[in-house]
Amino acid sequence: MDFMQISKKDFQKFVENLIQSKEEVVGVVKKGKHFAYDILEKSEQLCLDYTETILPPKKYFLPVEETLLKYKTGVASSYEATYGKSPKVIIGIHPGDMAAIALLDKSFSEGEKDSHYLNKRANSTLIGIYPTQSFPHRFSNSMIEKDAYKAADCFLVDLGNDYGIEVVTEKGKKIASAMKAVAGEKGLNEKIAQAKAKIKDEVSMPFSRRELSEFLHNKETHAEWKKRAEKCFSCGSCVLVCPTCYCFDVKDTVALSLQEGERKRMWDGCMLEKFANVAGNHNFRKLAGDRLKHRIFRKGKYIIDKFGMAGCVGCGRCSQACVANIASPVDIVQELKK
Amino acid sequence: MKPKVAFFDFACCEGCQLQIANLEEEILGVVALVDLVEFREVLTGHAPEYDITFIEGSITRPEDEERLKDIRKRSKILIAFGACATTGGVNKIKNLRNLETVRKEVYQDDWNKPHLNTAPTKAVDEVVKVDYYLHGCPINRNEFLSVVKDLAMGKVPRIPDYPVCVECKLRENECLYDLGKTCLGPIARAGCAAICPSNKSGCEACRGTVPNPNKNAMHEVLAKRNLTVEAIIQEFTMFAVNPEVSK
Amino acid sequence: MNNDSMKIHVHHVTRIEGHGNIEVDIQNGEIRKVEWQVPEAPRFFEAMVVERDCDQVAPITSRICGICSIGHTFASLKATEAAMGIQITEQTRKLRELLLHGETLQSHILHVCYLVVPDLCRVNSVVPLAFTHKDVVLLVTKLHRLANELCDVIGGRTTHPIRAVINGFTMLPKPKELESLRKRLVESVEDLKTLAGFVKTIANGLPNFVRETEYISLADQKDYAFYDGDIKSSDVKGNIPINDYRKVTNEYISPQSTAKWTKYNREAYFAGALARYNNNYKQLTPFSYAVGKDLGLDGVSYNPFMNNVAQVVEVVFAVERSIQIIDDLLGNGMKEEDNSFKRRAGQGVGAVEVPRGILFHDYTYDEKGKCVKANCIIPTNQNHANIQLDMEKLVPEFKHEGKDELQFKLEMLVRAYDPCVSCSTHFMKVKFI
Amino acid sequence: MYPEKSIYLPQVATITKANMMTKVDRYFEFELEGGKDLGHKPGQFAEISIPGIGEAPISISSSPNLKGKFEMVIRNVGVVTNALHNLSVGSTVGVRGPYGTHFPMEKLKGRDLVFVSGGIGLVPMRSAIHYALENRKDYGRIMILFGARDITQRLFVDELAAWSKQSDIEFLETVDVGNPDWKGNVGVITTLFSKIKDFHAANTTAFVVGPPVMYKFVIVELFKMDMSKSNIIVSLERHMKCGVGKCGHCQINRVYVCQEGPVFALDAISELREAI
Numbered sequence A: 001m002d003f004m005q006i007s008k009k010d011f012q013k014f015v016e017n018l019i020q021s022k023e024e025v026v027g028v029v030k031k032g033k034h035f036a037y038d039i040l041e042k043s044e045q046l047c048l049d050y051t052e053t054i055l056p057p058k059k060y061f062l063p064v065e066e067t068l069l070k071y072k073t074g075v076a077s078s079y080e081a082t083y084g085k086s087p088k089v090i091i092g093i094h095p096g097d098m099a100a101i102a103l104l105d106k107s108f109s110e111g112e113k114d115s116h117y118l119n120k121r122a123n124s125t126l127i128g129i130y131p132t133q134s135f136p137h138r139f140s141n142s143m144i145e146k147d148a149y150k151a152a153d154c155f156l157v158d159l160g161n162d163y164g165i166e167v168v169t170e171k172g173k174k175i176a177s178a179m180k181a182v183a184g185e186k187g188l189n190e191k192i193a194q195a196k197a198k199i200k201d202e203v204s205m206p207f208s209r210r211e212l213s214e215f216l217h218n219k220e221t222h223a224e225w226k227k228r229a230e231k232c233f234s235c236g237s238c239v240l241v242c243p244t245c246y247c248f249d250v251k252d253t254v255a256l257s258l259q260e261g262e263r264k265r266m267w268d269g270c271m272l273e274k275f276a277n278v279a280g281n282h283n284f285r286k287l288a289g290d291r292l293k294h295r296i297f298r299k300g301k302y303i304i305d306k307f308g309m310a311g312c313v314g315c316g317r318c319s320q321a322c323v324a325n326i327a328s329p330v331d332i333v334q335e336l337k338k
Numbered sequence B: 001m002k003p004k005v006a007f008f009d010f011a012c013c014e015g016c017q018l019q020i021a022n023l024e025e026e027i028l029g030v031v032a033l034v035d036l037v038e039f040r041e042v043l044t045g046h047a048p049e050y051d052i053t054f055i056e057g058s059i060t061r062p063e064d065e066e067r068l069k070d071i072r073k074r075s076k077i078l079i080a081f082g083a084c085a086t087t088g089g090v091n092k093i094k095n096l097r098n099l100e101t102v103r104k105e106v107y108q109d110d111w112n113k114p115h116l117n118t119a120p121t122k123a124v125d126e127v128v129k130v131d132y133y134l135h136g137c138p139i140n141r142n143e144f145l146s147v148v149k150d151l152a153m154g155k156v157p158r159i160p161d162y163p164v165c166v167e168c169k170l171r172e173n174e175c176l177y178d179l180g181k182t183c184l185g186p187i188a189r190a191g192c193a194a195i196c197p198s199n200k201s202g203c204e205a206c207r208g209t210v211p212n213p214n215k216n217a218m219h220e221v222l223a224k225r226n227l228t229v230e231a232i233i234q235e236f237t238m239f240a241v242n243p244e245v246s247k
Numbered sequence C: 001m002n003n004d005s006m007k008i009h010v011h012h013v014t015r016i017e018g019h020g021n022i023e024v025d026i027q028n029g030e031i032r033k034v035e036w037q038v039p040e041a042p043r044f045f046e047a048m049v050v051e052r053d054c055d056q057v058a059p060i061t062s063r064i065c066g067i068c069s070i071g072h073t074f075a076s077l078k079a080t081e082a083a084m085g086i087q088i089t090e091q092t093r094k095l096r097e098l099l100l101h102g103e104t105l106q107s108h109i110l111h112v113c114y115l116v117v118p119d120l121c122r123v124n125s126v127v128p129l130a131f132t133h134k135d136v137v138l139l140v141t142k143l144h145r146l147a148n149e150l151c152d153v154i155g156g157r158t159t160h161p162i163r164a165v166i167n168g169f170t171m172l173p174k175p176k177e178l179e180s181l182r183k184r185l186v187e188s189v190e191d192l193k194t195l196a197g198f199v200k201t202i203a204n205g206l207p208n209f210v211r212e213t214e215y216i217s218l219a220d221q222k223d224y225a226f227y228d229g230d231i232k233s234s235d236v237k238g239n240i241p242i243n244d245y246r247k248v249t250n251e252y253i254s255p256q257s258t259a260k261w262t263k264y265n266r267e268a269y270f271a272g273a274l275a276r277y278n279n280n281y282k283q284l285t286p287f288s289y290a291v292g293k294d295l296g297l298d299g300v301s302y303n304p305f306m307n308n309v310a311q312v313v314e315v316v317f318a319v320e321r322s323i324q325i326i327d328d329l330l331g332n333g334m335k336e337e338d339n340s341f342k343r344r345a346g347q348g349v350g351a352v353e354v355p356r357g358i359l360f361h362d363y364t365y366d367e368k369g370k371c372v373k374a375n376c377i378i379p380t381n382q383n384h385a386n387i388q389l390d391m392e393k394l395v396p397e398f399k400h401e402g403k404d405e406l407q408f409k410l411e412m413l414v415r416a417y418d419p420c421v422s423c424s425t426h427f428m429k430v431k432f433i
Numbered sequence D: 001m002y003p004e005k006s007i008y009l010p011q012v013a014t015i016t017k018a019n020m021m022t023k024v025d026r027y028f029e030f031e032l033e034g035g036k037d038l039g040h041k042p043g044q045f046a047e048i049s050i051p052g053i054g055e056a057p058i059s060i061s062s063s064p065n066l067k068g069k070f071e072m073v074i075r076n077v078g079v080v081t082n083a084l085h086n087l088s089v090g091s092t093v094g095v096r097g098p099y100g101t102h103f104p105m106e107k108l109k110g111r112d113l114v115f116v117s118g119g120i121g122l123v124p125m126r127s128a129i130h131y132a133l134e135n136r137k138d139y140g141r142i143m144i145l146f147g148a149r150d151i152t153q154r155l156f157v158d159e160l161a162a163w164s165k166q167s168d169i170e171f172l173e174t175v176d177v178g179n180p181d182w183k184g185n186v187g188v189i190t191t192l193f194s195k196i197k198d199f200h201a202a203n204t205t206a207f208v209v210g211p212p213v214m215y216k217f218v219i220v221e222l223f224k225m226d227m228s229k230s231n232i233i234v235s236l237e238r239h240m241k242c243g244v245g246k247c248g249h250c251q252i253n254r255v256y257v258c259q260e261g262p263v264f265a266l267d268a269i270s271e272l273r274e275a276i
């Protein structure tokens, strides 16, 4: 990993140039009292000291709704695959979200390769940033280990007037040189390390992820699931905002002419009541408690066991999004520990 | 053969039929798919039988029940169209109060005249069998189009059974609870693209609730926001969706 | 066919909003019965808002009518604000006026083009016109779409606005949205000229029928009144404050029908586009006035069918005014405003001009902001008596044309008023024969 | 690097035969374009789709040895299945797959096999039964237990009749609800087990496929007969969208049914609480 640096002013200039070059550039912008990833129209919009965005950046690789195939109705030979576009550069991804993208990369390339996702991923350069604002629900430090570096092309670290840059990949190198970032002065990597070390989460998972997976073993019958589920709306907010969730539904739509149409996939969520419903109205995960448990096991055990990666990256979005205030993985684990 | 389609209205504001006119050019696509045979608000004409009938409005008088039953007999598929039809809509607010008081308040001395009689408001499925529901006050035009397309293709239309929060999240809205407001999104049926929260206004559940609304949890959440029990009941009964929700 | 004896029974007049029946009975030249009836189910809105928190009152009363939902919302908000002594900002007032013009556009275009033009072309609906007059239909849908989008952008929805609340808006349009609206409104002026040209080719189908009556609308010193103003009657000098609306509406029980009708200085009065035009036409823009003149409306008219032409005039006016308001809003820059307010006890009246005429809401609240009493007087209700009197004059004048033609003219007359029957029936007395 | 061919892109198959087997179940024979083989193994499934309607996972019911075509039986329960029922011979559909795990027929050479299927569970089972019968000498006893709700629900009635007559098959059948025309067993499928004589648990592999409620009871019965978990193979159905381990719908605890299933050895899933 190379270390470079750039003044904040020059970085903004770089962003402005990028926008002017007519490439689609995405960054974090203010949305009311909150934040969201959006296409940048001016470099001033970019907001790098944000708390957390409402939705994670995965929406650019696994869009909320995405056309997979186009066809003429009734004509099976007319299926034709479509691959959407993704932004050229995404700026400002927190390490947790970066680790989540690494997990999605893994899942969509493992076994049958999902080129709809992978094609978009290959097209984008990801510029991460270490957070400077505290977010009361975040616990990334205790979850992600080094996973973020499996997806990031480079990371920015706020050093006051400058950004330190950790250059991770070839793409990262290219974009750093496009920024005219300079090779770090001596001691830059220590400075970066110090700045990173200063970032503390306000909450933390009481386990390492390996320990978490082991801890959850045999917790299926804990009374907590049922108790907590009494407050659950099965509204799906916790999974819809989650950067590591990638469940989807598939639907055929047709034009008003009924002559042509599209097969689309759209985000779905395992917390929704009918998620595991099959014909005959048999529901394999009928109780809210079972769904809540499935979510936490998936985040805290199944994915860790399967990929050796964090199934939850501690971004804290679910805790923020849950109107019932019951979704926080940390709270749940604390409760299970009692 | 194009399916014969009819629209009928009962007690309502006719805002849902208006959404058909609001389809603009697309209405031409619709009339290419179906044969509009009866639609009093936009065309002059009648037919004896229908393949698909849309019923707008709620049922508030005995004679309307008879009219509806007759329409049902002549319809292959009957669709409750809009909140008044699917749940009773705002018209059901009337049921929450004493009917005699209500009648006196509006008609004063004449309240007891026979033709001003009113029965408790009913949703369409409280009178006849309903095949499909197009919820909303008013209905969502895109949902209407997709139901028409589905039926024209012989597909069973799928009406959302998940809460408004889903669509609200997909639109990346700021949650109203994070802005200090309240919202029925967690228990309300989706399909509207979360239009109210997207306009920074709490969902009023005009599409009724999801099949298993967690009403106790909703109560608890609203009470935590310092809403009195009375205010909570008012929230729940704006569209009188499910009077027992407030119990 | 014997023109001396005929029975007309139109069950549920089509292409109007709501249900209305026409009954005519002529025996050997003697007109025994001419009746305009409304069999719509009563809906009890005034009782529904009682006991409700003020926040819920406008969303509920908006559901009185899908076509005038924006107007009902504003009459309701104005009444509530008057009751609680809330002063809205200039920005809110402008946005509301703009949204109200959106509704006028929506409703008038729909009414004239989708519901009346088929009459003039003698077809049963707009659908056949899509084949015979495709260009015109596409033009109309384009204008109608623009009107709807205006309502979407300002109110959050075409019908039953979401953003308009007590003391302001939950959300403001983005400057970009306003700019794009403005651009399209400007472009639509050409379309309006084309449309007016088309209407001119068929306007001779409007019957030549005159009956002078009293014309009642809002009037405002500054402007051709829609959102603000006092009450004006063509029979009275000077304006009447809206708080005195009951003096004007004078609800009474008609002996021949049990509907609650209204009258002021005569047996009946006219509310709606023609009333506004007759009372305020001097405040029109030159272009909107000229469009009316070209279609045969040049100053005060006593032909109720001319209501449709007045609507065309108002479409043009609404487009012009909307452009101006958007310029003002963009020029001043839009600001997020605090729309919180204090609940208090009080009584207040709100009046606005909706497409079909003057509309009044009157509420009383307790100190917690709970509604204890409500009264709404809807334009269509105010017009029923006038429709009845028009019919009584029209039947003898046109009965020689035969049953079919007479029936057609009567239906057309009803449609000319663009009645919004479902609105009016929450306190309509209904008679079944 | 990308796009590689989309994993959601189907091939084209033509319906070459179709007939109703019960009121709700329709038999289909399909041929892929160019007479290709689907290349499946017994127990696998494929995603069948109609453009404009949608896609559904359906088990392949024929043996891999049936060359140039494959068979399915589809129950009309919803949008896609209903549309499939309305297609006529000669129509085309989309096919993706084969997907999923299969019955390990190779590994079971020399063993006794007992096939226990309820209702439409016979459909995936049939491909394994056919395969075993085609390679009859490779296996010991072949026992087929089939239960239907009533006589109108029986599938492949000709084959059932043939099996019942075949001397190298022990065929047992029952219906839950009897009928005067029915001379056979009446009762749930577990009542058939007592009729098996000289059962050698250690040398037998059991296959179980049926409606969700059936598994628990059948497995208890097999345990009573001393069968070990490792010798019981089940095929499970779940809500499934993509068929390729992405969409999450078919997950049973940590397991994706479309990847590690639908065919599982019972011991491999016994710690999965949601499995059965």
Ligand SMILES: Cc1cc2nc3c(=O)[nH]c(=O)nc-3n(C[C@H](O)[C@H](O)[C@H](O)COP(=O)(O)OP(=O)(O)OC[C@H]3O[C@@H](n4cnc5c(N)ncnc54)[C@H](O)[C@@H]3O)c2cc1C
Pocket: A274, A277, A278, A279, A280, A281, D045, D054, D055, D056, D057, D058, D059, D060, D072, D073, D074, D075, D076, D077, D078, D079, D080, D081, D082, D120, D123, D124, D236, D237, D238, D239, D240, D241, D262
């Ligand atoms: C591995 C596997 C093998 C199968 N083999 C067969 C077979 O051989 N024959 C057969 O008739 N059926 C089989 N099924 C079941 C079949 O896939 C479903 O009945 C079908 O997908 C329903 O689709 P639909 O569009 O007709 O119904 P829908 O209208 O989509 O839905 C009807 C009901 O089925 C549920 N459902 C929707 N999609 C699925 C889905 N993809 N999987 C399961 N349930 C769903 C819905 O929640 C709803 O409750 C199999 C399923 C799996 C997973």
Ligand code: SF4
Pocket: A238, A241, A242, A243, A244, A245, A299, A311, A312, A313, A314, A315, A316, A317, A318, A319, A329
């Ligand atoms: S489970 Fe919650 S904290 Fe963990 S990654 Fe998902 S949204 Fe973030």
Ligand code: SF4
Pocket: A231, A232, A233, A234, A235, A236, A237, A238, A239, A271, A321, A322, A323, A324, A325, A326, A327
């Ligand atoms: S845990 Fe919270 S956010 Fe998740 S489904 Fe339940 S109520 Fe909704």
Ligand code: SF4
Pocket: A237, A323, B164, B165, B166, B168, B169, B173, B174, B175, B176, B177, B183, B184, B185, B186, B194, B197, B203
């Ligand atoms: S605003 Fe309402 S609908 Fe949206 S997420 Fe919050 S509670 Fe759910």
